[in-house]
Structure formats: C-alpha cells, structure tokens
Amino acid sequence: MGQEAIQNNAAFIWSIAELLRGDFKQSEYGRIVLPFTVLRRLDCILETTKDQVLEAAASLPEGTDDEARFMILTSVANAGGQIYNVSPFTFATLREQDPKHLRKNLVDYLMGFSPNVRDIFIEKFKFTEVLKGLEDAKSLWRVFDSFARADLHPSKVSNLEMGYLFEELIRRFSEISNETAGEHFTPREVVRLIVDLIIANDEVALSGKGIIRRIYDPACGTGGMLSTAEEAMTALNPGLKVDLFGQELNAESFAVCKSDMLVKGHDASRIAFGNTLTEDAHRNETFHYMLSNPPYGVDWKKYADEIKAEADRKGHEGRFGAGLPRISDGQLLFLQHMISKMRDDENGSRIGIVMNGSPLFTGGAGSGESEIRRWMLENDWVEAIVALPTDLFYNTGIQTYVWILDNRKDAARRGKVQLVDASGERFWKAMRPSLGSKRRQIPDEARAEIVRIYHEFLNGKAGYGDVSKIFDTTDFGYREIRVERPLRLRFDITGAKIVEMDDAKGLDKLGDDLPGLKAVLRDSLMGQSFTSRDAFEGAVAALAKAVGVKLSTPVRKALVQHFGERDEEAEICRDAKGQIEPDPELRDFELVPLKEDWKAYFAREVTPFVPDAWVDTSYTDDKDGKVGRVGYEINFNRYFYQYVPPRPLAEIDAELKELEAEIAGLLKEVVA
Template sequence: MNHKLHNQIVNFIWGIADDCLRDVYVRGKYRDVILPMTVIRRLDAVLEPTKEAVLQMKANLDSAGVINQTAALCNVAGQAFCNSSPFMLKDLKSRAKQQQLKADFIEYLDGFSPNVQEILEKFKFRNQIDTMIEADILGLIIERFVSPTINLSSEPVLDDNGEIKLPALDNHSMGVIFEELIRKFNEENNEEAGEHFTPRDVVELMADIAFLPVADKIKDSSYLVYDGACGTGGMLTIAEERLHQLATEHNKEISINLFGQEINPETYAITKADMLLKGEGLQAENVAYGSTLSNDGFPTNSFDFMLSNPPYGKSWKTDLERLGGKGDITDTRFVVTHNGEADFKMIPRSSDGQLLFLANKISKMKHNTELGSRIVEVHNGSSLFTGDAGQGESNLRRYVIENDWLEAIIALPENMFYNTGIATYIWVVTNRKAPHRRGKVQLIDATSLKSPLRKNLGNKNCEFTPEIRTQITNMLIEFAQNEQSKIFDNKEFGYWKITVERPLRLSVDLAREKLADFNSICVAQKETEIMTVISELAEKLQYTKINDYNLFVSELSKVADRINVKLSAKRLNLIRNSLAQTDENAEKVIKKIHKAGKIDANDLYGLFTIDVDGKTCIVEYEPDVNLRDTEQIPLLYIGGIGQFLKDEILSFAPDAWVDESKTQIGYEINFTKYFYKPVELRTLVEIKAEIYELEIETEGLLEQVIGRRK
C-alpha cells in the first residue's frame, strides 16, 4: 500500500472521530470507540462475501438441533471467525428508532464467534453503546465506517467496467493503519516516550538482522517466533513474512508459529484480530494477555527467533510486588546460576524494567538445536551502562557476555520512533555464534545511516530505506573493522570494581580536661569502673597524648587486669568513641595478627608483615571508612588487580590495600568511547589569518562609534 492511500484511510477514520465524537467524548476517549469500530468494520468487510452461505448453514444447523455451531460456520465463512447474526454492518445504518438500532447492533455483536467476543471484551466496547445511543451518533458512526469512499476489505472494489476503483487492504496494511491511529491517539494524550510502537522500517531491519545471518541454515522445518511485548503484532507479522521469503529463496518448505504477549488490552485485541484476519485461528490462541514479567504466558516454551521492542524507562514496581519483592524474587528467568554463584540476580532497579524482557527471552533460548536461538531487541542507552558492578543491570550484561551470547549491538539514529527522539540500540543475542565470532562482540554505529522523511510522524523524522537496511545488515554479516564497525574481545567491556582501604590511625588524648568530660559520660552510663582504669593509666602516662592506639589498649588491659576490671567490647567502644580521634600522624590500628602459616599472602592484596617474637607475621589493619575509595580496573589490564595496585595506588598511598571480599565484576558498553571523533582544531595559520581578517573588517569602527579624536 502506498503512503498516499495509507494517509487517506487514516485521515478518513480520524475524521469520523472529529465529526461524530467531538461533542460526546473528550479527545482522550475517542480511541474507545474508533479502535474497536475499525476492527469490527474490518472483520465485517472480510466476512461479507460468505455472509449468505453462513446464514444458510446456520439455518440448517438450527433445524438439525446442532448446538456447537462455531466450527462449521467458520468453515463456511472461510475464516478463523464468523458472525451468525442476520445482519451486516451496512444493514444497521438506517434504523429509524435508536432503541431498535441498539437492539440490532447488540444482536450483531453477539453473533460473532467466541474469539471475536474476547476482542470486544478487551476493548470494553459494549460499555460505549449506551453513550452513543443517548447521543444519537451510533447510526452516523456506522454509516461513516461503511462509506463506499474507503475500502477496509481484503478484496478490491471494482467499478462498472471491472477496473479497480479501490484497492484491497491486506493485513500488513491494516496493521499499519492500526498503529498509525494508535500513534495519533497517544500523541493527543501526550503519552510517555515508552508508550510507542515500532516503525515498520525498524521492524524490517530487525527481521533482516534476525534471519539473514542464518539464512543458509534454514531447513525444511517448523520455526517458533516470539515477541514478549508484541503491541499490535506488527513485529511478528513482518518477521513471518521475511522468514517465509527467505525460505522460498532457499527452496525450503517451512511452517511458522507465532507467539506473543501484550499487557495493553487494546493492542492485545488488535493483535488477536490481526491473527484471526489471517485465517490463523490457532495462532490467535498463541497471543497471551497480561504482564510478561510477572505472568509469563509461555513459561515452558522455547523459541527459535525472538524479536521485541520492550518499554524502557518505565517503572515495573507492580510486577516487582507480584514477584515477591526485590529481595524475595526466585523466578529462574531473573535469578540464575552463573560462575559458581547459585543466586546470581539480574534484577534491575524498579524504575526501569527493560532488561528483564531480555532476560525473559534468554531463558527461552533453544540449546539442543543446530540453529539455537536468535534474539533481536531494541533498548535505550541506559541498558548499556546503568547499574554498578554487582547490580542487576550489570549482572545481566555480565551473564550474556560471559556466556558468549552477545553477537552485536547496533546504534540507531535519533528520532527513529514516533513518540521519542532518544538514542536507541538493537541488541543481537544468540547462543550459536559463528566460529569466527566466538569470544567477540561487534559494535555498529548506524547513527548516520538514515533517510529524512518528507513529513514528520510525531518525533520520527527519518527512516531506513531498503538500501540502508542492506548496508547495516551487510556490516553485521561481513564482521569487518571500519569506521562504523568495531570488533572487541568479550572482556573489553568487563571490569573489576575494587575497594581500596587505608589504615585507621588513632591517637588518644589523656589530658585532664578530656578526662573530666569522659568522667561525666561514665557517670551518666554508670560505668565508673572504667573511669577508675582510665584515671590510673592517665596518671601513669602523665596525662599525655598517645599516638599508638594499639599500645594504649595494651596498657589499658594491663591496668584493668591488675585491678580486676573486665574490659568488654562495649566498654572499649565507649573509651574509643570518647577519647580517641583520627590522626594522620598516629600509628596504624591493628585489627588482627595472623601467625605464620595461618594465611597465604598471595591470596590478598596489600597485606603487611610485622615481627612478633622474632617471627614474621601477617597483620591486618583496621580500615578508615573516611579514606575508603573504589576503583574500576579493566579485566584486560595486564597483571590484573595486583599490578594495578602497584602501578596506580601504592606509589601515592603505600599503606593502602584491596579488600578482596568486596571486589565485584561489572560490565558496561560505552559506545561514545569507541566511536568518539574529536573535533579537529584549527591550525595557528588559520587562526592568524582570521584575526587579520577581523582587523580589516573593524578598521575605523571604533572611531565611528565614539567619534574622531579632536
């Protein structure tokens, strides 16, 4: 269907909303009538050629006393659905009385088969009938939808000479019209950026990326295609068409089963209708309603190809609560075993659940077939870098990359989508990488590959032409290095996040005024015994400042033992909090001394040794939380953490060490880093020439402004 005809039909249907609903519904509610009526008219037009045969079959079945008539009537209709009422939609436009029109219209709706009834239920369309009857607009709306000036049928309208007056409207084109109508309604309602539909040119690129790299591996077989955020089903439709086309080109006989899930009732209803219109009644049963995250419609299925454009930047708090809360999620799609960790969580922050859709698809990959599974999914930029090491987003990137499933990421131009202009990226994930791709990830910068639209569609101001799609797909298949295609080892994107500790240094001030304050504290906490110990030690040390906290505690213990006072941990904390203070000139506070042979110095970074009774022992110092720092070290850093510590830290802080218990592995992908092109600075010659030109241009200007000197 050409764009001109597409726009004519969309504008015609939009005109029905403006002409018929303006004084009855607010603009945000137009969709409640227009979308279901568009579906009903499409179904009605498809059923029209076989209407008489269906009614005759119904009469025969009624005479025979047959109760379950749906299968037989659908067979006569030649579709996966039917309507057994005595009416066509055009029969209802000329009712003189509104109540008769209401009764006949309800009878007409009731005549649809159960699969269409579910569609009407999801639209909640019956709730609108009374409003339209009371406003006396139902007949007018029907009349407009059956107008002979547009054709919503799958068959062309011919003129008296047998020439095509109005071309047929295939299911693909009908899907385009649905999505354009929804886009316009979303635009009217100022819906958020995540509530958008994927443009057909982007979907076609995604289909090419999914299928072309493995086109020579397609066999005479059955293939399962899945979209966990299927919207109106456009991605599934195009994927099916593209896969069939490739199979034909390779002389293969294949069957394709489509599966999808959608949480929005309207778009779910449109997807079901689209499946029914294709004559694929069983396929329509493969579309699940509800949240993919908290109510997976296909928990035991695995799929050959999976394509999606999930919502991004959208909260999933409701799903999080249904799954049991962040700390209690046990869903094996999001909590897996990886690298020896049995409870490896890939759960992102509750404000953005986009990566959970990718995790869901990864859990549905086939691992026992030659082709395996290919996933092609659109995300925004935050999926590449959001989340620190050990957090859900980073863990998912780590899980995918360390399993060597990430084939490529493709950066798309901005303003490719209807309701958002933000940067977007296509992830290509497969568990059957070609041998020359193993251990590698390809990044493709396609941000400059676009063709401007003659007229913007919402935020969308550019598109992928077939030539551009071919160019991008060829870069993926050729797997070559150039300005727009970079190839990296998997570990390029990984890093260790280490915690660098510095020792705590404490001094103790035993001046009389400090002891007076401490005495007040002891009295208040009924710890007068402690004051006795401190007073005796202070007198022994002549009320001086002690720069070695370890020595202070040792001497304190001696005094306490001698006068039989127990130094509990609580009492030691009281003394430390009241009398000790950090002091960069003080000695380091010892946490623990390990006797020789008790600990392997090669197991930890930055351990120190001391002599104890002539024996070398390893000592752990107590860290100063105020001096604690973190560093990110690339996994490809030569020599690893130990060498980094020597090269970058110990030369500035020789007393520092790394707390290995806090080391985390993270992954992030910084596109800007790999494709950044610095602005070329002008040469001194160019700058000098420009200055001379400015001098010439401004010569005499000052005198003109302030007047000549007299």
C-alpha cells in the same frame, strides 16, 4: 490492491474520524475507528457463509458443548477456523433497521460472535461503552453508515493488504496521540531496522520449500514488530510459513494486535493477554526469532514477590536464574525471558531487542544487572549492540540501543561482540514537523548502511573505524578487587573532648562511673597525645583501674571512637593476633580488566602511589572463588569517545567582550 489503493482506503476510513471532531478528543479517535474497522472486516469475511452458519447453529443438538459448537460453526463459517457469528444481523441488515435501535442491535450483533472475538470487543476494546458514547454524541449512525459503505471484502482487500491498511491506521492514530503513542507504538523505521538485523545473516536459512519459522514478541503492543518481521521474511521467500506469537499487558493494545491477526488470517489464539513476566502464556515454547521493545525504566515492584519466588525456586532452570535487576527497571527481565525461549537445535534462535542505556552499565560487580550481562557474555549469546540516534521515539528523547543475540553464532563471530555507533548525523535526518518527542528518523538508506556494517562485520575497515568495532566478550569483564590501607589513629586528650564524653555514643554504659573517669583523665592525661592506639588504651585502662572503674569491651571501643582521629603519621593499628587492621574509610576498589592479572595490575597502578596498601584476598567471586568479584559492563562512550578540543581563549575572550558591549548598549537605552 496496490499501495495507492491502500492509502485511499486508509484515507476514507481516516475521513470517518473527522465525524468525531468536536465531540471526542483526537486521542480517542483510534479507540472508536480501529474496532469499527475490524468489525467491518469480519462482517465482510463472514458475509458469504452467513446463512449456512445460522442454519448450522439452529440444527445443533441441545446440550452441544462449547468446544464442539466452536469447531462446527467455525468450519461452516470457513473464515480461517477462528470466527463465526450467529446473530441474524449483518452491517447490511442493520442499515435497514430503525436507527433509534442501532446501538441495541449492534450489541446483539457483537454478542453473536464466537467467544474469542466477543472478548476482544467487549472486554478489551470496551466497545459497548464506545457505542454508548457515540450514541450520546449523536454520531453513532453517521459513523456506522460510513463504515457500512467501506468495501473490505477479501475479494477486494487481501489479508496482506488488510494488514497494511490496519498498520497505516495505527500509525496515523499514534501520531495524533503523542501523549500515549510511545507506550504502544514503536517507530516503523526502528522496527524495520531490528527485523533487518535479525535476518541479515539468515537468507540461506530462510530459503527453500516447506520452511516454517516461529516469531515471538513478549511485549507485542499492537503487533507492529510481528507484522514487519513476517513481511520481511516472506519477501525473502514467498513460500515461507510464518507463525506469530505474542503477549501484551495493555488491554487496548492487545485488542488491536489480536484483531490485526484475525484480519490477516493468522491464528489469533497465539496472541495472549496478561503479564509476560508473571503469567507466561507460551510456557515451554521456543521460537526461531524473537524481537521486542519492552517498557523502559518501568518498575516491577507489584510483581516482585512472584518473580523472586520463581528465581529462587527454579534458578537457571527457570527464566530469571542469572539475576534480578533493580526493582525500578524490568528490561533485563524481558531479555532473560526471551533467552529462555531460544531453540536448542541446528538453527538456534536470534533475538532483537531495543532498550535504553541502563542494561549496558547499570550495577557494579555482583549486582543483578552485572550478573545478567556476565551470563549472556560468558555464554557467548550477545552478537552485536547498535547505538541509535536520540529523539527517535514519540514519548522520550533518550538514547536507545538494539541488542542482537544469537545462540548459533557464525564461526567468525564466536567469542566476539560487535558494537555499532549509529547515533551520529550520518544515520538520521530531522523530521518536519516533529511528533511529540520524535524529532528524528532513520532514512531507508541509513538503515541499509547500518545493516551492511553489521552484516559485513566491519571493524575499522573502509572508513568505519569510528562507528564499528569488534571486541572479545571478555573485553567487557573486570575483577573488582578490594584495596585496603592500614588504620592509623592519633589520640589527643583535650578539655573539650573530655567534656563531650557526656554525649559520646556508648560511654553512657559507664553510668555513675563516668564522672570519675572524666576527672582522672583531666587530672592525669590532659594535654597529652598518643600516636599509638595500644599506648592510649593502656594509659586509660591503668587510670581506670586506679580509681576502680571497670572498662568493658564496648566501652573501650567507645573511648577509641571518641578520642581517635585519623593521622597518617600515627602508628599502624593491629588486632589481637598482630594483624594489620584495615581502615574502612580508606577502603577502595579497583576494576582490573578480566584479561589482566590482578597482581600485576596492583603492582603497576596502586603500589607506586600508596605503598602501604594491600589487596583483601578474602574478597572473592561467588562463582569462580578467585580474588575479586567479576563484573561486566559495556560503555559505548569509552569505546567511541571523540575528543573535541576547547575553543581558543582568544575566541572566548572576544565573544565575552562583544556580549559586554551589547549589554552596555542595552543599559544605555534603558537609562535614556
């Protein structure tokens, strides 16, 4: 069956969705049609061995355990070793029954499936509820009868072709369900780009006989990335064996993905249900290729305790030892999880993940995000980052980036990171019409160009200097040094300040002595100013002693806080050891490029402008112990910024005059 036949089958099944018009929302069509498509496919697969399976089930000894039952019946069913059905019904025999009993009979048919398939339909697709909804709308028989006429036998539709058909249906239903499409569906051109990027340098590694490659997606959704990766790799080498693994939290997306694996003949048990971050279903597994589009900006507050506990307990032996991002965004948790599953052999592993801009630069030195970036870059895993055009996704128009990681880089790429700015007009075209927030797409020729730029490791060559640049990993690092300036205080003894002592924080500790201290300050120091803190404290202490008021240390500090005002002309304040006291309000931080000596930087960039400043050498990095905390960030705008000069003033002035004339004309019409 060629592409045309696939489209014809998709069109036929799509026409069945038209039967739902008026009784169901468009966003509900997929929840009905997709499970019915899977059900019909499985019915066709099991048709030829139906009688043998029923005989084998009837002959099983009483007390046969579930595992043995599964192995025996799936073997007889001869359907890839994963499924069987012991219900006497098939689609053909169900059509012969009284339509009034169709829902009851369909439920009986569902319950006859092996547990792995039954779980998909009953627990994830909620198919019994779907059947009741169809029956209530008086549409069940029409929909069922239409599917019964769809010929999806393996002799007519191969597993590969069935996969194409299923993907086409998913795409169509995602397009008409814009409010949720982006949550479960990554645009195909983005998926193809990621896949092309992660295999671009692996043509030789994927060639030959007996090659097995394991692919994993920790947030696999409906399985589009896994399917596309398999398709691209087998196109390079038809003899390649590809094992697909995934995990998905959304029940409906999981059901679609697992069903897709079943209809294609894959081991569907490798698609797991649950939260990847807290319930790793593929613990201790490693993979050759990993790719994902994890949720953007989704908080992990509900799972924070478990994730923090793992990070504390296992450190770098676990998945999250590098650091934890802020609670509002878990993208870097998924990336760390994927890195933990890299293979430590000669082939290594490659990762392709699409994320928004937050993982590039959110968080300063010492933050969880910065420490994760530091960990990846210092281990030299980040190979390339590609900025994509905006408005590519169905439910958001934000800027996104594809990260490519590799733990077996080619020699030329070691210690380097390639940044590709593919956000410009040359890499996208407008969609007509748009689909939700998706107003643009990446054409095939643009995708090929992006992959070529990456593959050829272009760095400002052949006119690509504006879109591709190569950096050392250390170019993204910096040391955050803490710059201090001396505390300088002036003390003016005014009547207003003395009156306000009643409400000053900390002076209430004086109790009944407060009025006496106020009086002696008014009589002896009113109108005086001190540019030395020591002189002020000495004068006040002498007066207090004269009137028998004892000043405790907290009260002394409260008096300084109340009367002191910062003044650059005042004397420098020193502590009891004679050391210059820093002013917290003047404290600043400088980001020194990691390749540069902080002392030279400070002498050049700070000292000439603030001669009294110094670097706090006690502010050190937790890991290397050196002055200044290490941070990493990747700022695309800094590297690819293009200056656009402002319009000439004469042009702006002429435009304003034109608008004024237009407004004046409109006002005349209103008055008239």
